[in-house]
Amino acid sequence: MAKLQSGNGVQWKDNKSQRGTVENLAEHESSSLGSNTELNGFANTDIQTDRYGFIGGAQQSAGENDDIPPDVLRQREAKWLDMLNSWDKWMAKKHKKVKVRCQKGIPPSLRGRAWLYLSGGKVKKEQNQSKFQELDSQPGDAKWLDVIEKDLHRQFPFHEMFVARGGHGQQDLFRVLKAYTLHRPEEGYCQAQAPIAAVLLMHMPAEDAFWGLVQICEKYLPGYYSAGLEAIQLDGEILFALLKRVSPVAHRHLKKHKIDPILYMTEWFMCAFSRTLPWASVLRVWDMFFCEGVKIIFRVGLVLLKCMLGSQEKLKACQGQYETMELLRSIEPRYMHETFLVQEVIELPVSERDIEKEHLSQLRRWKETHGELHCKSPPRMHGAKAIMAAEPPSRQDLKQNPTIIVEVPQATESQAEKGKKVKKSKTEKKKDTNNTSPPLNPYPLPSDPTLPSDNLSQHLQKDAPLQSSSQSLSSAEHDTYL
Structure with missing residues (x-):
C-alpha cells in the first residue's frame, strides 16, 4: 500500500519479502539470467518462464490461452508496419482507426516501436540525438544514485530481465533512471518511476526507454513524480x-x-497499473x-x-x-x-x-x-494525437531506421573467371523476364540506401547460400523488440 512521505517519493510496503542486497553495478558487466549471478531470492535451477518472461510471482501468466490466431496476428503486424511507415498521415487523417487498433492490442513484435511512436518519444529521440549518450556518460548526483540502486531489485523481481542482481536489465534500468535525474534535476527521482521505466525496457532498448519515460513524465502524467505529489x-x-x-x-x-x-x-x-493487473491486461491498458x-x-x-x-x-x-x-x-x-x-x-x-x-x-x-x-506542471496531453499536434514532427523525425541490415559481401572474381562466363542470349533474357515473380513479402526488410534493391533480392533467393552470420546479419540499433 502507498503512503506519503517527505520529499518526492512514494514508498510501498510490499507483502512479499524482497530478499537480497543491491551490489555495485560496475561489478556485474557480463551478468544476465542464466549466469552465475545471484538471483533475487531463489536459486537459478530449472527456471520456467511464461510467454511474458515471468518466472513466478503474482503477475506470472496462469497458462490461460487467449492467443490470437497466427494469421490474424500476421495481418495486424502488416497493418501496423504500414501505419508506422506513414505515421503522420495516419495520425492526421485516420486517428480513429489507429485508436481502434490500439484497443484490439498492438502486436507483441511491434509493441515497443508503436509505443515510442504513439508517445512522441521517437520524435524526441531524433531531435535530440546523442542526448541520452551524453547523460549516460555523466556520473550523476550521488543523492539520487544511492536511492535508485536500492530500488533496482524491487522492480519485477520475478521477471527474467530483472531477476539477476546487477544483470543487464538492472544495469539498463539504472542508466535510464539516472539519465532522467540529469535531464530533470529539479524533479530528480521518484520511486514510482522505476516500474514505469522497467516496463518500457521490457520492450525497447535503453535509449528508447529513456525517451518513453520522458514523455510519460512530461506529457501523459505531468507533475506525478514531483515533490509533494x-x-x-x-x-x-x-x-x-x-x-x-x-x-x-x-x-x-x-x-x-x-x-x-x-x-x-x-x-x-503513478505506476499506470503495472504493479496491479495481470500482465496481459497491463499491456492492453x-x-x-x-x-x-x-x-x-x-x-x-x-x-x-x-x-x-x-x-x-x-x-x-x-x-x-x-x-x-x-x-x-x-x-x-x-x-x-x-x-x-x-x-x-x-x-x-x-x-x-x-x-x-x-x-x-x-x-x-x-x-x-x-x-x-x-509545483507548476506543464499542461497534460490527452494521448498521441494531442502530443503530435502540439509538436508537429518532420517526416525525417518519423522515418523508421532499419532494425536488421543484410550486408552482401562483395564478389571477388578474377579476370579469367569473368572471361569464361558466357553472356546470356537475348532469348534467354526474354525468358527470364517472363518468369512469374514470387509473391510479395508482407514483411519487407527496411530499405538500405547503401544496398540496391536488385542485389538484395538476388541475395535472398532460395538457392543463394547464406554467408556466415557475422557477414550476413548485423543489428543497426542492437534492439530486440522486432
Whole structure:
C-alpha cells in the first residue's frame, strides 16, 4: 500500500519479502539470467518462464490461452508496419482507426516501436540525438544514485530481465533512471518511476526507454513524480468526483468511511497499473494509454471501483475502512481479466472533456483550501494525437531506421573467371523476364540506401547460400523488440 512521505517519493510496503542486497553495478558487466549471478531470492535451477518472461510471482501468466490466431496476428503486424511507415498521415487523417487498433492490442513484435511512436518519444529521440549518450556518460548526483540502486531489485523481481542482481536489465534500468535525474534535476527521482521505466525496457532498448519515460513524465502524467505529489492528489479527487457519476453506491461507501482517494489510487495511477493487473491486461491498458492518454488510467480505476464496491451485496463484506481497503488490495481476478477489463474500459463514458472539466473544479477547491500549487506542471496531453499536434514532427523525425541490415559481401572474381562466363542470349533474357515473380513479402526488410534493391533480392533467393552470420546479419540499433 502507498503512503506519503517527505520529499518526492512514494514508498510501498510490499507483502512479499524482497530478499537480497543491491551490489555495485560496475561489478556485474557480463551478468544476465542464466549466469552465475545471484538471483533475487531463489536459486537459478530449472527456471520456467511464461510467454511474458515471468518466472513466478503474482503477475506470472496462469497458462490461460487467449492467443490470437497466427494469421490474424500476421495481418495486424502488416497493418501496423504500414501505419508506422506513414505515421503522420495516419495520425492526421485516420486517428480513429489507429485508436481502434490500439484497443484490439498492438502486436507483441511491434509493441515497443508503436509505443515510442504513439508517445512522441521517437520524435524526441531524433531531435535530440546523442542526448541520452551524453547523460549516460555523466556520473550523476550521488543523492539520487544511492536511492535508485536500492530500488533496482524491487522492480519485477520475478521477471527474467530483472531477476539477476546487477544483470543487464538492472544495469539498463539504472542508466535510464539516472539519465532522467540529469535531464530533470529539479524533479530528480521518484520511486514510482522505476516500474514505469522497467516496463518500457521490457520492450525497447535503453535509449528508447529513456525517451518513453520522458514523455510519460512530461506529457501523459505531468507533475506525478514531483515533490509533494500535488498532481496525484488532484487526480485522486477527480477520480472520486467521476465515481459519483459512474457508481453512486461505491462513491457513497467510500465517502461514508472517509477513505481518501490517495489511499487506494496512488500506486494504480503513478505506476499506470503495472504493479496491479495481470500482465496481459497491463499491456492492453498501456496500448490504449499511449494512444488515448490518462483517461484510460481513470477508466481502469473507475471500472475496478465499480466492480468491487458497486453493489449493496458486495458492500456487506466490508462494513468498515479496514475491510474496504483489504478488498481493494485483493481485486477479484475476473474483473482484471484482459477481455473483461478492456471491454469495460472502452465502453465507460468518461472523456477528456469530463476529466478537464473536473480538473478545473478541483483546482479551484485546492486553491481555496491549500493555496497555490507549489509545483507548476506543464499542461497534460490527452494521448498521441494531442502530443503530435502540439509538436508537429518532420517526416525525417518519423522515418523508421532499419532494425536488421543484410550486408552482401562483395564478389571477388578474377579476370579469367569473368572471361569464361558466357553472356546470356537475348532469348534467354526474354525468358527470364517472363518468369512469374514470387509473391510479395508482407514483411519487407527496411530499405538500405547503401544496398540496391536488385542485389538484395538476388541475395535472398532460395538457392543463394547464406554467408556466415557475422557477414550476413548485423543489428543497426542492437534492439530486440522486432
